[in-house]
Structures are given as C-alpha cells and as structure tokens.
Amino acid sequence: MEFSYDDEQNGLREAVSGLLARAYADSEQRRKVVATDPGFDEKTWSRLAEMGVLGLPFAESDGGMGAGPVEVSIVAEEIGRVLAPEPFIEAVVLAGGLVADLGTDAQRSAVLGALAEGSLVPAFAHAEVGSRWEPAARTVTATEDGGTWRLSGVKEPVPNGARADVLVVSARAEDGATRLFLVQGDAEDLTRTGHRNHDGTRSAKVALAGTPAEPLGEQGGDQTAAIEKAQARARVAYGHEALGAMETALTTTAEYLKTRKQFGVPLSKFQALTFRAADMYVSLELARSTVMWATLVVDSDGDVVGAADRARLQTSRASRHIGKEAIQLHGGIGVTAEYKVGHYTSRLTAIDHLLGDGDWALARLAASVDEHETVNPLR
C-alpha cells in the first residue's frame, strides 16, 4: 500500500490549484460568481477544459485524457480547497461517468468529446421528491411508442439541471427496470426551473411531459447497478472535495485563533479552543486516510460501493464536526456571508446530503456487519 503521489500527479495538483487560485483568490470573487446564473464561471470552466481537466477520466479514444480516479481526486480536492463552484464532479464524474460506462460509441464521442472540450455540460437528473438516495428511479416513467422513448414525471433537485446542455435522466420502464436516457436541453415538452442553493450552487426542477429521450447505451436491461457504481465513484470524489474544504476551514480557523484577540490575548491562548482545533485536525486526517483509500479501491476496481460507503460515513462525521466547529471557534463572524468560513460549512453540508449522508451509509454498513470477522484494508 502506497499513499504518495507521483511527479505527474503533483504537477496536475499545482496546475489546477494555480488556475483556481487565480479565479478564486479571495472569497469575494466566488461570491460574485455564484450571485448570478449559472452559478459558476464559464471562463474558468473553459480554462479547466483547456488544461484537460474536464476529460481527465475518459478514454483517449472518447476525447479524454485516459487518467484515473487518483487524478480526479486531486482536482476535486483543489476545487474544495477554494470552494470553486464549477460542476466538475456533477458533470465529469457523475453524468460523464455514466455516459462513459454505458454509452454507445456514438454517444460517448458526442457527449464526452464535447464535455472534455468545454462545449457541453451534462447533468445527471436522478433525484425525485419523496424518495432518497436510491439507485432506482420511482416516479419518472419511460414508455416506448413506435421506436420513440418518452419520459414523464419530475426530477428534483437536479444539480446544475437548468444550465446543462444534456441531461442523463433515470426513469422506470414499463417492465419495472430503471433505465437511463439522454434528454437534450432543448427537447420539446421539457420544462426546467433553476434556483440557487444555500451553498451557491444551482439546482433545478426538471419536469418531463412525454419528453423525447434517447436510451443510453444498447437497449434493454436494468441499469440500477451502473447507477449505484457511478454514484459510489462520485461519493468518493465528493469525499475529496470535502477534504479540500475541511482543510481550508481548519487552517482558516487556526489562523483566526492566532490573530483574533479577546480579553487582551489571542484566542490561541485559550486551551478550551486549541483542543477543539486539535480534534478538528484528528477528524480531518482520519477522513483523509479513508477517502484516499477509497480512491485506490476505485482505481483497482475493487468493492467500489462498499469503499464509498465507508468513505462517506467518515467524511460525513468529519465534515459536520469541522464545519460546525469552524463557525463556533470564529464566533459571530462565522455566520456572516461576507466572511468565508461559513460558506465552507454550507458547502460541506450540501456535499453530505448529495448521494447519501453518514447515517445512510452507516445503515448500509450495519446491514453487512456480520458478513465479515474483521475489516482489513491490506490485501
């Protein structure tokens, strides 16, 4: 087992971190960007494309870079570090990942090539009001009529759903199977209503009323397992985004403790506060180890779903702990929109509730606790 990055990976981190630092050097820049639609900076998105970041995990034959989950994790961490609002995980890891896994040659070259170039943003429309964090679709249905598939029902909230040029939509076919479809942004009988989320990102209500759709991949078969796996990979990538965000929340807090004075001394003189910062560090490092390991499991195509659950549980606990303490140790300023630290807590809270929170992961892990004697990462 080896946890260090090679030179090329370190180079990627430097490049992405440099690009994002220029875009979001201070938190005011981010506030400006997220104040208007689409909630991210199209120019930064193009620059990420130019750098090759948006095609990282895709095969070179599909227009990608042929890199792996470790490279993806590096980008996600740097995004989290400055809270860059660009929908890298949503578009590349999740929606793009599904197309890469399941798409036909034609679909892959159409979607992934354009995504890598920055000219097409896909989104995964899966969540439905009334169910939570399942890989299957419930209320949105798919029917075939004379060779044309049509989707009906509502997907909500769909991250980045209003801006997306193409939607990957999950729906329940008449045989009860969950299948995936591509729906063009300009399709007829498609209504999208976007809104701003608490963390500055965008979601949408996507209403389908007999909307024409193209099945993703060769027809037939249930695609629930593929959704489960793509979501697991996204959970791991979100874990890295959370690591970046938690690290900044902690360093910002430590810096504040050193500079803010009360009772005539810096806050760092109060052990009641420094011990809590130490506990934040413990949470961060334990989460980091678990998430890095989960990425290696994805990389070696092991039990991706199980590893993602473990990473999610650890990250959920850590991000709540660190997010809440970061605000509390700052005091009132931590709750303001002008100061940056609270935005980290807001984003961490959103990440925690995209694709399943800690208790949700724990319930899944608890169900299988009797199937092994011990948990052993060394194989």
Add this chain to the structure above:
Amino acid sequence: MRLHLSPEDRAFRDEMRTFFTTAVPQPIREAVLAHRELTKEQFVEAQQTLNAAGLAVPHWPVEWGGKDWTPLQRHMWREEMQLAGVPEPLAFNASMIGPVIATFGSQEQKERFLPATANLDIWWCQGFSEPDAGSDLASLRTTAVRDGDDWVVNGQKTWTTLGQHADWIFCLVRTDPTAEKRQRGISLLLFPMDTPGVTLRPIELLDGGFEVNEVFFEDVRVPSENLVGEENRGWDYAKFLLGNERVGIARIGSTKRMIADAKEHARGITVNGAPLAEDPYLKARIAELENELLALELTALRVVANSAGGRPHPASSVLKLRGSELQQAATELLVDVAGPLSVASFAGADSDVPEWAQVATPSYLNYRKVSIYGGSNEVQRTIIAGSILGL
C-alpha cells in the same frame, strides 16, 4: 498511490501470521485473547520464542538483532502479533531502554545489556513518573548525588508497570538541581531492583490486578558506569524513548480482535427471542466502530510510510489519541454485550457466566489507563495544537 500489498509484502505478512499462530504456545495466546493476567514465565517464554526466530526486536540496529525491515513490514509484524494474541515483546525492553542503549549507550553497555534485553533475560521497568511528576515529567524530584565512583539515589517513582517482575530499572534522576532549565539537570541511570535501598509497593487497580507499583529509593548506590550517555542529558534520552513509545501504541490489531470477539459473543445472547447480534442498534454501533478503526489503520499506514529517517510523522499523535479511544470503545462494547453478566466480574470457573463476560468490566476499567499513559490524550492535543496547527 497503490492499494495492494506487493507480492513480497503479502508473503511477509503470511509468514508472520503463520509464525505467530503456530510457534507461540496456544495457552499463552489464549490468555492474551481472554484478557487474563499473564505470568512472568509466559511473558518470558513468548519473547524468547520470538527472539529465537529473530522477531523480538526488529526495529533495533541490525548488529544487535534488528531487521532491515520497511516501516510497513514493521507495522504488519505488530498487527499480526496482536491479531494472533501474541504478547508483544516487553515494551520497557524492546521499545524503550533497548533503543536508548543502542543509540546513546557505551559499547560496554551495549554488549552487557542488549542481548539480555532482547531475550528478556533482564526484565526492565521504567522509573519515570513520580507522585508530583505525571504529565509534567520534567518536574521530577528523585535525586542522584555523586559520591566517589557512585551515584546515590533518593526519592520515589510511581506507576511502575510490572515492576514486581523487574530485574533492572531505568530511572530518570535529577543530577543538577541548579540547572537553569529544569530539563537540563536530569540524567538516566540503570540499576538492579535488588540494590540495597530499593523497595517496591504494589498498587491495586480497579480491576483487582497489581499491574503497577510505587518504587522507593533510600541511599541507593549506583556505580557511575551505569549512567547512560552524558550526565544531565537524560531529558533528551527520555524524549527519544517516549517517541518510540508512541509507535505502535494505536494497537489496531488488538482492538480489531476485541470487536470481532464482541460480534461473536453477541450471536450467543438472545434478546426477545432473537440473537443480540441482529439488534439494529448494536449492528450500527459495531459498524461505526469498525469504520473508525479502519480510518485509524489507514492513517497508521500513511504515518508509517512517511516516517522514514526515524522522525515520527506529525500525525502520529492522532494514532495515540484515537487508538486509545478506540481501544476503550471496544472494551466498552464488550461490557455492553455482556449486559447483566458484566456485573459478575469475579464469579470464577464454577459460574455459568462465561469468562469473557467476567473479565469485560475489569478490562474496561483497566483500559481507562490507555488514554493516560504514553502522554495523556490531553498532552497529544497539546502537541497537535502546538506543533501541527501552530497554536
């Protein structure tokens, strides 16, 4: 970044597993896994079995019996040992005074002590803490005054673990009470526990056991050649020694074993007609504990991989802090699985209460120590806040 063990490392681990589960006598391993108190003879037999195979002191210099292992191999050696219930080589010998003598001792001291220390022919105990010097070790007051060729030691040590079995003590003493910095006036002396003037008083702990002792020194004469390294440099040696103490203190293999045992025991207890093991709350509690232990193990692997050059990774404080908390959580889990049986601590062999349930609460109470010794968890937080976060 790589997930899997290399074929060499996997072979190494299998070799360790086979050795520990076959070469070390079964009754000794059973006693460890049952949380029974080991006899001195059992400790000695286990360590001598390891030493004969060259596995007692792998982290020592090669010329004194060490192995040129990678940090990962050392980690696997320790974890496999704990999983198999093999008593670890006595920490006072293998992790503490051995490396100090090997690093700072004279050639004469090395030849005299190291082979016997590795083989547990000499049983060492630690003379560090005093009634008024716990976490604040530098405030120790035991003195050593030079008289001719001897040092004359007076004072008192406490929390001397397994001192009742000890042949020798390594002892921090104040040799320069006038030193400007109190850390600068401390030296490290070695002497036999049967030296005239040394008396030992056992301290009974909450579990009814006698694991620790007080040791009193009254005009104890120690020949000057038994000073380690330089006079008044003892604090440096103590810091070196305590740094080694933290390595492996996470005791992941041991906690893993306790959780596995708790799951097994829960299958044999019925609640409202169903096995306790099927209780959803208990399953969630165990799953969360397993996940926390996984996070700790992975952190330990990150730390060992980055500890090259002998300097501990800053996150090693996390290992002590979290490792002790998870050991305690596992002992608490066993008490809760035992439930009403956990009260019958000393019911004995005639009782229907199984042994694991009888020892559950005494172990739980005894394990309160793990967040106190080796630098209390509050000391670890101070280290993290100070040296990592710069607070």
